[in-house]
Amino acid sequence: MTTKGHEGSWVTIDVGYVDPQRRSCALCGRPLARRIWRENVEGHMREFCEPAHVALYRDYWLPLYGAGAATASSEPRLPT
Numbered sequence: 001m002t003t004k005g006h007e008g009s010w011v012t013i014d015v016g017y018v019d020p021q022r023r024s025c026a027l028c029g030r031p032l033a034r035r036i037w038r039e040n041v042e043g044h045m046r047e048f049c050e051p052a053h054v055a056l057y058r059d060y061w062l063p064l065y066g067a068g069a070a071t072a073s074s075e076p077r078l079p080t
């Protein structure tokens, strides 16, 4: 299993940088501000509004929907 604990990091988005992608928390869908928490979850780099949502994402979202579930930042994933 994946290790518990925080393996991600805060990323501060340059205010002068216009992001063509709408960033939103992978868990709650809240639009992300300048500072986002990025963490690799099951091989996918996800973006969250706070580290606590990574734990919720792992505990609730993944068992229900799996890592391939559609999110704002979903990537193609081959079925296994």
Ligand SMILES: [Zn+2]
Binding pocket: 025, 026, 027, 028, 029, 030, 048, 049, 050, 053
């Ligand atoms: Zn969130």
